Amino acid sequence: MLDGIPVLTYTPQALLGIAVLLVLFGLLVPRKVLLDKEKESERWRKAYEAERDARALSDAQTAELLELAKTTYELLDATLSGPSQGRHRSSPGGPYAVPMAK
Numbered sequence: 001m002l003d004g005i006p007v008l009t010y011t012p013q014a015l016l017g018i019a020v021l022l023v024l025f026g027l028l029v030p031r032k033v034l035l036d037k038e039k040e041s042e043r044w045r046k047a048y049e050a051e052r053d054a055r056a057l058s059d060a061q062t063a064e065l066l067e068l069a070k071t072t073y074e075l076l077d078a079t080l081s082g083p084s085q086g087r088h089r090s091s092p093g094g095p096y097a098v099p100m101a102k
Helices: 012-024 031-080
Strands: none
Touching: none
16 A cells, blocks of 8 residues: 555654644544444434335325225215215215316
């Protein structure tokens, strides 16, 4: 790594100055700080993955609940509308719901 660099000819003050500059620029950090950052990074990665899995489960449950609501509405609409009134007496969801695409 230090091939071709005459490190032995530098004075101790110059080497100390180089080390101080490396610390100030953040290129030289203590091992403990580096290990702490790696642990923190791993903890955040695991938290992100857990949140992503929980979001996927929530989305799947929401889709199932919406399908159940549609089925329940169709059942109630068929039960409440008599044979003389026809299949649907109103739009699904009532007058205050966003119309469904057919």
